[in-house]
Amino acid sequence: MTKDIFGKALLDYQNDNYSEDIITWTNISDKDELPLPYLFRTYSEMPKLEQKALQLSKGKILDVGCGAGNHALWLQEKGFNVKAIDCSKGAIDVCKLRGLKNAEHIALLNETDTFDTILLLMNGTGIFQEIFQIAKYLNHLKSLLKPNGQILIDSSDISYMYEDEDGGTWLDLNSSYYGELDYFFSYKGEEEAPMKWLYLDFETLNTPCQSVGLKCEKVMDGEHFDYLARITLI
Numbered sequence: 544m545t546k547d548i549f550g551k552a553l554l555d556y557q558n559d560n561y562s563e564d565i566i567t568w569t570n571i572s573d574k575d576e577l578p579l580p581y582l583f584r585t586y587s588e589m590p591k592l593e594q595k596a597l598q599l600s601k602g603k604i605l606d607v608g609c610g611a612g613n614h615a616l617w618l619q620e621k622g623f624n625v626k627a628i629d630c631s632k633g634a635i636d637v638c639k640l641r642g643l644k645n646a647e648h649i650a651l652l653n654e655t656d657t658f659d660t661i662l663l664l665m666n667g668t669g670i671f672q673e674i675f676q677i678a679k680y681l682n683h684l685k686s687l688l689k690p691n692g693q694i695l696i697d698s699s700d701i702s703y704m705y706e707d708e709d710g711g712t713w714l715d716l717n718s719s720y721y722g723e724l725d726y727f728f729s730y731k732g733e734e735e736a737p738m739k740w741l742y743l744d745f746e747t748l749n750t751p752c753q754s755v756g757l758k759c760e761k762v763m764d765g766e767h768f769d770y771l772a773r774i775t776l777i
């Protein structure tokens with residue numbers, strides 16, 4: 544069961560109690576800091592991929608895994624009808640404190656309304672958690688799309704994380720997909736229950752999209768093996 548450490552950190556930052564960052568690590572990488580200010584980024588501080596996703600957004604919009612609500616708030620300011628959801632209660636409390644009108648504490652699989660644009664940003668495929676769950680999540684996202692609707696989602700090909708300094712790779716081709724990570728984080732001495740977090744290269748996202756009757760196109764590449772994809776009904 545999650546302790547909602549992520550939500551606590553967001554609430555601290557929102558309430559001017561910022562004194563330290565979240566520490567993250569994975570089964571294949573060492574400890575790293577996730578700076579809280581980054582989780583409160585403005586449009587000009589966002590990666591180009593995220594700016595592009597906001598520019599492509601249209602109609603009634605759902606921001607899935609909204610965190611502190613940066614994308615949803617920008618869209619609300621531009622006059623869009625936007626709903627933000629997150630499974631972290633603290634994140635939704637922060638969205639409301641920041642003035643987001645429509646923010647709900649629910650997990651993606653419990654959302655039932657329909658939308659013209661669905662955003663999943665900051666490694667949006669992470670929410671699928673594991674390869675075997677991709678089809679279930681894609682089918683659910685498909686059920687939330689209005690006719691001519693679109694899903695805008697970003698991810699990264701993390702095969703570079705398995706490379707040595709001399710260019711050799713230690714990728715084990717017999718094990719499960721290399722983008723399936725065990726993700727850990729701690730904040731102010733408290734550790735969250737480990738979770739699964741999925742990074743997908745474009746082809747590994749494209750193939751299951753086709754299987755469930757969705758079209759997947761790459762919109763743009765980012766600066767470091769990341770990309771933005773647009774998924775639509777066929």
Ligand SMILES: C[S@@+](CC[C@H](N)C(=O)[O-])C[C@H]1O[C@@H](n2cnc3c(N)ncnc32)[C@H](O)[C@@H]1O
Nearest residue numbers: 582608609610629630631634650651664665670
């Ligand atoms: C990496 S953060 C990204 C936050 C935000 N989109 C941003 O760009 O700053 C991922 C978010 O997804 C939320 N999340 C994870 N699984 C979810 C699910 N199944 N349904 C809804 N939210 C989820 C987490 O609580 C977290 O706030």
